Amino acid sequence: MIITKLYGSMVFDDKTMQEWLPKEIYREMKRCIANDLPLDLDTANVIANAMKEWAVDKGVTHFTHWFQPLTGITAEKHDSFITPAKGGGVLMEFNGKELIKGEPDASSFPSGGLRATFEARGYTAWDPTSPAFIKDGILCIPTAFCSYNGESLDKKTPLLRSMEVLNKEGLRLLKLFGRKTERLSAVVGPEQEYFLVDTSAFEKRKDLFFTGRTLFGARPTKGQELNDHYFGAIKPRVVAYMKELDEELWKLGILAKTKHNEVAPAQHELAPIYTTANVAVDQNQLTMETMKKVAAKHGMTCLLHEKPFEYLNGSGKHNNWSLQTNFGHNLFNPGKSPEDNAQFLLMLAAVIAAVDTHQDLLRISVASASNDHRLGANEAPPAIISMYLGEELTGILQAIADGRTYSKRAKCDVQIGVHVLPTFAMDSADRNRTSPFAFTGNKFEFRMPGASQTIADVNVVLNTIMAEQFRLFADELEKAEDFNEGIAKIIKRVMNEHGRILFNGNNYSKDWENEANRRGLLNLRTTIDALEHLCDDKNVKFFKDMGVFTEVELRSRQETSVEKYCKEVSLEATTMLDIAQKDIVPAALIYKKDISTSALNALQAGIPAEVEVALATRIEALIKTANQAIDNLRTELEAAHKFGLGFEGGKHYVNKVIPAMDSLRAICDELEFNVAKSYWPMPNYSDVLFSVH
Ligand code: ADP
Ligand code: MG
Numbered sequence: 001m002i003i004t005k006l007y008g009s010m011v012f013d014d015k016t017m018q019e020w021l022p023k024e025i026y027r028e029m030k031r032c033i034a035n036d037l038p039l040d041l042d043t044a045n046v047i048a049n050a051m052k053e054w055a056v057d058k059g060v061t062h063f064t065h066w067f068q069p070l071t072g073i074t075a076e077k078h079d080s081f082i083t084p085a086k087g088g089g090v091l092m093e094f095n096g097k098e099l100i101k102g103e104p105d106a107s108s109f110p111s112g113g114l115r116a117t118f119e120a121r122g123y124t125a126w127d128p129t130s131p132a133f134i135k136d137g138i139l140c141i142p143t144a145f146c147s148y149n150g151e152s153l154d155k156k157t158p159l160l161r162s163m164e165v166l167n168k169e170g171l172r173l174l175k176l177f178g179r180k181t182e183r184l185s186a187v188v189g190p191e192q193e194y195f196l197v198d199t200s201a202f203e204k205r206k207d208l209f210f211t212g213r214t215l216f217g218a219r220p221t222k223g224q225e226l227n228d229h230y231f232g233a234i235k236p237r238v239v240a241y242m243k244e245l246d247e248e249l250w251k252l253g254i255l256a257k258t259k260h261n262e263v264a265p266a267q268h269e270l271a272p273i274y275t276t277a278n279v280a281v282d283q284n285q286l287t288m289e290t291m292k293k294v295a296a297k298h299g300m301t302c303l304l305h306e307k308p309f310e311y312l313n314g315s316g317k318h319n320n321w322s323l324q325t326n327f328g329h330n331l332f333n334p335g336k337s338p339e340d341n342a343q344f345l346l347m348l349a350a351v352i353a354a355v356d357t358h359q360d361l362l363r364i365s366v367a368s369a370s371n372d373h374r375l376g377a378n379e380a381p382p383a384i385i386s387m388y389l390g391e392e393l394t395g396i397l398q399a400i401a402d403g404r405t406y407s408k409r410a411k412c413d414v415q416i417g418v419h420v421l422p423t424f425a426m427d428s429a430d431r432n433r434t435s436p437f438a439f440t441g442n443k444f445e446f447r448m449p450g451a452s453q454t455i456a457d458v459n460v461v462l463n464t465i466m467a468e469q470f471r472l473f474a475d476e477l478e479k480a481e482d483f484n485e486g487i488a489k490i491i492k493r494v495m496n497e498h499g500r501i502l503f504n505g506n507n508y509s510k511d512w513e514n515e516a517n518r519r520g521l522l523n524l525r526t527t528i529d530a531l532e533h534l535c536d537d538k539n540v541k542f543f544k545d546m547g548v549f550t551e552v553e554l555r556s557r558q559e560t561s562v563e564k565y566c567k568e569v570s571l572e573a574t575t576m577l578d579i580a581q582k583d584i585v586p587a588a589l590i591y592k593k594d595i596s597t598s599a600l601n602a603l604q605a606g607i608p609a610e611v612e613v614a615l616a617t618r619i620e621a622l623i624k625t626a627n628q629a630i631d632n633l634r635t636e637l638e639a640a641h642k643f644g645l646g647f648e649g650g651k652h653y654v655n656k657v658i659p660a661m662d663s664l665r666a667i668c669d670e671l672e673f674n675v676a677k678s679y680w681p682m683p684n685y686s687d688v689l690f691s692v693h
Contacts (some may be wrong), residue, residue: 065125070109102123320440
């Protein structure tokens with residue numbers, strides 16, 4: 001099929017709606033969406049019917065309300081369109097009620113105690129701003145998922161609320177600039193990293209199979225030292241995979257655009273063209289799902305874990321984020337007139353104040369057991385939040401704050417609202433690749449999210465912290481006697497109070513950690529350290545004031561996240577014990593026995609056997625240490641289980657279980673070095689990393 005035909009063929013998008021909906025219904029739907037009004041049932045009935053007709057035309061028999069519970073992945077429950085017809089036979093039916101609201105049994109989804117067990121039901125509500133689509137022959141309706149009391153049980157509801165408040169406060173501010181903007185939206189383009197390995201190798205690694213990452217594995221002979229993978233030629237099997245993946249994504253209306261190899265062997269990246277935040281979140285979930293599905297068809301397994309392999313780069317997901325008006329104007333574009341510049345500088349000030357004030361929330365939004373392995377590992381930003389603007393923009397803002405004229409290149413002086421900004425060169429050479437939050441020309445790139453994470457959480461935080469600054473700025477500027485002076489005053493205050501968050505240097509260096517500490521920036525090293533701050537008074541008040549989370553909702557999220565952390569580490573520890581006890585130690589014992597036998601035979605025949613004896617002795621010593629490490633891990637894991645799935649348990653995992661896992665791994669990797677390959681019970685790193693030819 002030609003690409004233009006293929007694109008969006010499985011989406012009930014705007015174009016399809018115009019084709020399938022009566023004109024007045026289409027118009028009514030657009031009006032309701034634009035004004036956040038509920039659809040009346042008659043209109044919903046017509047839309048549901050058109051959706052069904054369109055889907056049935058493509059062979060679809062079932063529909064589902066597709067939602068994103070707190071697990072961070074997606075959920076669906078399928079119902080068929082089939083209804084018994086009077087006088088026998090069946091009809092294919094789908095009505096407005098079914099479109100707008102669903103009632104999945106919510107009891108098996110995490111709620112952090114939000115939903116009392118006697119009220120296990122939640123409901124799903126259609127999000128008409130994200131288009132319905134067909135996946136695996138099923139019509140999927142994107143929905144939000146709430147409890148009967150209206151508390152959010154999902155990732156989407158707070159995102160929609162954050163977009164609402166951002167729009168509201170943003171419009172207030174833009175109005176002061178005389179803009180006629182009707183809608184302000186956050187737009188997002190996530191760059192998704194992933195690994196591809198051959199499924200036969202994957203299945204022979206219990207650790208990869210059960211936990212998504214290797215829990216053992218000696219350093220491979222060849223890693224990423226030669227830097228020959230990045231942008232290198234893509235292997236034919238991978239080319240075929242990428243082609244099919246692109247096509248599947250295009251059908252779903254996802255504009256997969258760039259694809260290339262990444263730094264580590266077997267690592268790749270895919271980036272779509274950016275779109276409205278809630279659609280981008282939905283699309284990224286679909287992208288991850290499609291990546292795995294298409295890989296399976298090619299005999300490969302797609303790994304989205306943040307750190308599948310030690311010694312190699314992990315996988316992240318850069319969240320490119322900017323703010324756009326309904327006229328397509330990007331607020332992070334400097335623009336050409338003095339008014340544009342003033343607005344642009346004020347936007348930068350808003351981001352600086354927002355990021356500094358809520359460093360903790362940004363850190364928390366990317367916290368997970370798996371991402372802990374990546375952050376600060378000299379390949380990804382540290383756990384410290386800072387912001388990169390580049391020397392020139394930093395200089396301009398500082399000059400305004402100091403009441404000086406800006407004259408780095410003696411190009412011009414900057415006075416808000418009077419002069420045009422110097423055109424600053426934002427070429428890629430200028431970029432800082434180590435910054436967790438970098439301005440890259442006309443957008444901010446948040447680089448801390450992990451590859452497997454939903455990007456809902458980070459965008460909820462970004463939108464809400466920005467909305468707060470817009471609110472504060474608008475409050476102030478609405479009262480200002482002189483508008484431009486008011487702006488200069490805000491910039492000055494922001495630079496004085498929050499300028500510490502700006503850092504243009506190397507974020508991977510040890511010096512920065514010390515410097516950040518001196519500046520009083522937060523360094524929340526682990527997920528547990530970070531999550532402990534989620535329900536600080538400041539955050540409860542903030543989210544409540546902004547209308548994004550109630551206190552109960554926030555607490556439920558804290559609880560489910562800690563629980564998830566504990567469960568994930570527990571699963572890893574359990575898997576390690578299983579592999580070490582049942583596979584690694586037995587394999588090493590057999591190897592030792594065989595060497596000992598051959599030593600014995602040699603000695604009986606009067607042949608020297610020094611090497612065998614030395615090797616068998618070394619292996620014996622290693623096995624003994626491994627056994628101790630196994631016992632130690634088991635003891636710590638049992639203790640963790642006793643502490644439960646809250647912070648007490650979480651801390652025990654951080655302080656005791658993970659170090660015990662590290663020790664066990666170290667000794668087993670040492671064994672791997674010493675035991676003959678033919679005896680080793682699983683494929684080694686090289687086997688897995690170079691399994692796709
Ligand atoms: P880079 O090379 O700087 O990472 P790319 O052009 O490869 O940039 O884009 C990376 C991602 O950023 C893509 O998903 C792209 O759609 C997205 N992106 C580009 N411009 C914007 C913007 N103004 N707002 C949000 N995302 C954007
Ligand atoms: Mg990038």
